[in-house]
Each structure stands twice: as structure tokens, then as C-alpha cells.
Amino acid sequence: MPNADPAEFLAYRVAVYARLHAYETAATTDNDAYAAQLARTELPRHLRHWLPRLQAHEPDKHGNCPTCSHWWRKVAAPCDLWRWFHGFLTVEPAHFDVPSIT
Numbered sequence: 001m002p003n004a005d006p007a008e009f010l011a012y013r014v015a016v017y018a019r020l021h022a023y024e025t026a027a028t029t030d031n032d033a034y035a036a037q038l039a040r041t042e043l044p045r046h047l048r049h050w051l052p053r054l055q056a057h058e059p060d061k062h063g064n065c066p067t068c069s070h071w072w073r074k075v076a077a078p079c080d081l082w083r084w085f086h087g088f089l090t091v092e093p094a095h096f097d098v099p100s101i102t
């Protein structure tokens, strides 16, 4: 568990924010080669991560999310993951303010 040890969690946070800072730099730099290189490196990672997650939340034949639903409560599609991802990709304005943790 990454947050069980505060030092380990700090290392996770530093790594994540460093990656986000790289995105921020790519988004704001005039160096198109850097931005393209980062996009070619990072976009496949995002696709590998997100596609299986979205597919796991595709509605079943009853229109419910099989991942978010439980025997005691069904969750109709689109579930929270789909709503969040739709907002992430299409609705929310592109804004970033990556905190510095180092």
C-alpha cells in the first residue's frame, strides 16, 4: 500500500508531480520536438491504462455498469467513471496548476 509509509507516499507524490510538471512543460513550451516526444511516450501509456478501465465500465445488457454495480445496488450507465472521463476529455477547460512538492 503506497500510503501506509509516509516516506513511500512522498516518493509517489514526487514521481507523480514530476510527471505532471513534464506535461505542463510540454504544454507550454515552444519546443515542439519535446512536446511531440513526450506525447508519443505518454499517450500510449494513457491508452493502455484507460481503455481497459473504460471497457470494464461498459454497460451490460441491462444498461448497468458491471463494475460499479453490486448485488444490493445497480448503477446505471454512464457510471461515475464514464462521467468523470467524459468531463476530463471534453467538458472541463484545460487548466493546470501543478504544485511543487520538492
Ligand SMILES: [Zn+2]
Residues within 6 Å of the ligand: 056, 057, 065, 066, 067, 068, 069, 079, 080, 081, 082
Ligand atoms: Zn462503472
